[in-house]
Amino acid sequence: MRVLSGIQPTGQLHIGNYLGAIKQWIELQQENECIFFITDLHAITLPRDPKTFQKEILNTAVEYLATGLDPEKSIIFVQSQVKEHTELCWLLNTITPAAELFRMTQYKDKSQQFKKNINAGLLDYPVLQAADILLYQTDIVPVGKDQLQHLELSRIIARKFNNRFGETFKIPKAYVSKTGAKIMSLENPKKKMSKSIPSSCLFLFDEPKEIKKKIMSATTDSQKIIKYDPKKKPGISNLLTIYSLFSNKSIKDLEKKFKGKNYAEFKKSLAQLLILKLEPFRRKKKELLSREVYVQEILNKGEKRARSIAQSTITDVRQKMGLA
Ligand code: TYM
Numbered sequence: 001m002r003v004l005s006g007i008q009p010t011g012q013l014h015i016g017n018y019l020g021a022i023k024q025w026i027e028l029q030q031e032n033e034c035i036f037f038i039t040d041l042h043a044i045t046l047p048r049d050p051k052t053f054q055k056e057i058l059n060t061a062v063e064y065l066a067t068g069l070d071p072e073k074s075i076i077f078v079q080s081q082v083k084e085h086t087e088l089c090w091l092l093n094t095i096t097p098a099a100e101l102f103r104m105t106q107y108k109d110k111s112q113q114f115k116k117n118i119n120a121g122l123l124d125y126p127v128l129q130a131a132d133i134l135l136y137q138t139d140i141v142p143v144g145k146d147q148l149q150h151l152e153l154s155r156i157i158a159r160k161f162n163n164r165f166g167e168t169f170k171i172p173k174a175y176v177s178k179t180g181a182k183i184m185s186l187e188n189p190k191k192k193m194s195k196s197i198p199s200s201c202l203f204l205f206d207e208p209k210e211i212k213k214k215i216m217s218a219t220t221d222s223q224k225i226i227k228y229d230p231k232k233k234p235g236i237s238n239l240l241t242i243y244s245l246f247s248n249k250s251i252k253d254l255e256k257k258f259k260g261k262n263y264a265e266f267k268k269s270l271a272q273l274l275i276l277k278l279e280p281f282r283r284k285k286k287e288l289l290s291r292e293v294y295v296q297e298i299l300n301k302g303e304k305r306a307r308s309i310a311q312s313t314i315t316d317v318r319q320k321m322g323l324a
Helices: 015-028 050-067 084-093 098-102 105-113 120-134 145-165 208-216 234-247 251-257 263-289 292-320
Strands: 002-007 033-038 074-078 140-142 173-175
Touching (some): 002 120, 015 033, 015 140, 033 050, 050 074, 050 263, 074 292, 084 120, 084 292, 105 120, 120 145, 140 145, 145 173, 208 263, 234 263
Parallel strands (some): 002 033, 002 140, 033 074, 140 173
């Protein structure tokens, strides 16, 4: 199967990105043809500093590799380097109903949040995402829950194109893990952990001191029982989910293990677990940061491999639309 996914280079990766997406990427790359890219064109729908943007992109590449993406197994590249993404985006724009774009939750949220910068790119964002996916005849797209609406739109656009111009695109399927698809904020567990609110995040490369501080001060409810109940006890339920996914222990087993213990004891144990489990990521990142040329070579190679697949789809699309 062909697997594809991407992340925006807008700051460090957090445990939500890891548990919701990257953990699945790493499992899938063992047996599938995988394409993972850095979505710099999506990132510029909000203002970025051009002086530091290249550094941020490279940092995301380093973090991809540090978490275990293997350039021998997967194609890894930067979206803007393969121009077919923007070309297909434009072509798909001409068959995408604008009304579908206005009802996207992410568009509504972002245009509320950034009232002074509601640019057309923010609205068109999901069409570029559809282009990313359809360009590679993708079978499955491993993502967190927040991306499901965009995925559904990609399927709508693919079907619409196929109906109008004849079979061209594979219809992609979302791949969402049962737990971990929506990791909540540490300070407000009713909201999603999000890079745009750094204080909500535990970053994958945080130092032990930081991990301890963030976990010990994570918001929990006033009842002191360690029990999974996302509606009534969202804080402790989120921490139990994180504990379970990093320890491979079931939530039921964890409830038993911590029966009669207080929140501080539970949090201390979780912090220790995370310090241990995230250590290899921190070590690998430090090592890769001093090997910029090597990382750049991986991106260049990935770009070439991606382009050759993308070009064959674009040639077909142009012909089908009467542009060639
Ligand atoms: P982005 O950069 O916001 O997020 C990257 C991935 O991390 C997942 N994620 C989470 N999962 C669980 N809990 C959370 N709190 C959490 N926060 C983020 C996201 O669901 C995503 O899988 N539009 C995309 C990037 C993109 C893309 C694509 C993805 C562009 N083109 C094509 C797949 C296929 C985005 O902004 O992801």
